[in-house]
Each structure stands twice: as structure tokens, then as C-alpha cells.
Amino acid sequence: MRVSVDRDSPYYSPDAYRLQPFFNGRKLDRCVEADEEGGHATIIHCNSKGRPVVDYSRGELTYVVLHGDVQIRWKGE
Secondary structure, three states: OOOOOOOOOOOEEEHHHHHEEEEEEEOOOEEEEEEEEOEEEEEEEEOOOEOEEEEEOOOOEEEEEEEEEEEEEEEEO
């Protein structure tokens, strides 16, 4: 399964907020896209204080792509 919270993504699902992605067995927070088959997840890049990092030259959030074992489950499972 591949799912995204980005409405401009072809993998967008309105149910994405009801899903919980896991990366290498750990719950992922601030995940914007997860792909079980491809084994990657995109998360919002945060600084050491847990605040999102913004690229002020473009006025956009920055992201980190993680590669490994990705699982997507319904919240509460």
C-alpha cells in the first residue's frame, strides 16, 4: 500500500489520517507519504527541539526520506 496526505499526490487518500505508518517497527510521526512496497517514507524534517525546518528561500517545509521496512496500519490496530 502507498498512501499520502498531500492532496496533490496521486497517492492521496482522505483516509490517510486514519492510518498509522511504522518504520523499522517504530511509529512514525509527521509522515506525509508512506510506501510499503517501495520501502520508503517521507517525513517532515524537524530540528533538535522538534520544530519543523523551513527552507526560507523557497518558503517551504523540508522533508526527509527514510528507506527500510515500512508498514501501514489502521490506527487502533
